Amino acid sequence: MVSKTSSAKVVLISAIASGQGKTTTTAALARKLIKLGQSVRVFKTGPDFIDPMMLERASGATVQSLDLWMVGLAASQAMLAQAAAEVDVILIEGVMGLYDGTPSSADLARAFGVPVLAVLDASAMAQTVGALAMGLRDFGPVNLAGVIANRIASEGHAKMVADAMRDIALFGSLRRQDQALPERHLGLVLPQEVAQLDSILDQLADQLELDIEAWDRLPLTEFALPETPELPLLLLGKTIAIAQDAAFAFIYPANLECLRQLGAELVFFSPLADQAIPLQAYALYLPGGYPELYAARLSEAGLWQASLRTAHAAGMPILAECGGMMVLTESLTDQQGRSWPMLGLLQGRVVMQQRLAALGAQALVTEQGELRGHTFHYSRFETDLMPLARTVKHATQADGEAIYREGNLQASYFHAYFPSNPGAAAHLFLK
Structure with a gap:
């Protein structure tokens, strides 16, 4: 051959x-x-x-x-x-x-x-x-x-x-x-x-x-040129709503392609434009970005906030990464020291700081195996919530970012790279 x-x-x-x-x-x-x-x-x-x-x-x-x-x-x-x-x-x-x-x-x-x-x-x-x-x-x-x-x-x-x-x-x-x-x-x-x-x-x-x-x-x-096996259609028939605008822009293109290969249909909406979660959504993905730059607008976006609270109460699977997690807390204090009310689905507050809070490659151990990714942020989450788990730092094998769970909401500063373990990624969006 x-x-x-x-x-x-x-x-x-x-x-x-x-x-x-x-x-x-x-x-x-x-x-x-x-x-x-x-x-x-x-x-x-x-x-x-x-x-x-x-x-x-x-x-x-x-x-x-x-x-x-x-x-x-x-x-x-x-x-x-x-x-x-x-x-x-x-x-x-x-x-x-x-x-x-x-x-x-x-x-x-x-x-x-x-x-x-x-x-x-x-x-x-x-x-x-x-x-x-x-x-x-x-x-x-x-x-x-x-x-x-x-x-x-x-x-x-x-x-x-x-x-x-x-x-x-x-x-x-x-x-x-x-x-x-x-x-x-x-x-x-x-x-x-x-x-x-x-x-x-x-x-x-x-x-x-x-x-x-x-x-x-x-x-x-x-x-x-290697042969690339097809992924199992673990998300076939599932529609995933993804926040995408200047406040939520940190998405690996490979993550979107991985979700599509798993069978998901993707729909996009803008919290900054005060758009509600699309009605056909089965799950929600809130990626990272710059919510601290748009905290005032996000705090006043009543339509999208109401749709998110309703979705969470109804048990919709929600994955919130870094900036996505920041808007789900009780408040966000920006780099000018101004505090803005957020959605309050996670107890605690996020505070921006001048120095880097965390940077580096990390992995989340799941029932489906290791899901790899990284962390990079200039804020801290002050909370009494007990983490469901923690990621593992690649360089030292020490504990990394906390993973929080509230119902079907999973939130963390950790940015996952879905193709590193498509099966684990799929289960983040399943009930």
Whole structure:
């Protein structure tokens, strides 16, 4: 039996740390290659919701997560293989620094034989960019294809960086941006909040000086196309209502696809628009997002609040993740210290804070096996409720986020990645 393969030009875009401009550079490169007539697919390493939204706008295609632990080696390979069969170029944006985390971006690059492009912020240095590049290449080592120097001040500055690269290729440079992609406490702002975003992305693409000859010399990466088994239709005939707007925007595209493959029909509604839960809904999914930015509007959205209280009283299965859980408490105190009444289905209050409260990969042990995911939040839940269970931190195996249960409502700061255990995910939405 001859195995089917696919191939494409693939690079993993990483850096020495967060804040070097990986997302901006990846977005600029994706948009530039598309302008040059290439078909492009972008992936994001590790758990993330916001960067993929921005990269989706830059590339025009859904951005999935790759992760050797949360997503898994086989599933990551399957997505890369499928993408390689459909496009010319695959860009994978790394997470944090190249070697940070377990598993790291470097681990992912080595697992699939993918070359690395390092984005290095040159704004406060010149020749030292070459030393950093050599260190990134040799520490692992990884197959470092080259460097894109970010925040270059002038042609002279660019020449000093280029002269210092020695045997490492300088693939390109990006000038200091007058219009950078804006950020807030959880990362970039959402794409729909950025005025003239496509014009900014086009400008970044035009400002990216790319060595086309060096790019063309990159080899193709080949992937085996695995057979993907069909999922059991555990949610066949079930309609799941999903809150989706600027307050509830943190949803893995793979989660939605997993629910559909399990047989569910998905309907979407907006609490911010004061829309009630659709009448045909069997279950409700309240994902994470930025409810703290819209607490005033959510506290006054009487129609959606009434429909949620009615649904809960009637025993509707409800899954609330992070921001979704925050609105179900008695009150939410925002970062300006203002307190807003919420739905009161969970005893206690949520308080925003300036420092990070939790971050990292975690897993929930269920009767159907381990359901993997992550946590990332800047608030704390002050409550006397006793948790039904706790997640397990991947790095240390210590207790992670509390899982709360009230009737058929399950709530936590934990963001689950449904394809890591579709059976466990299905049971979250069953009575």
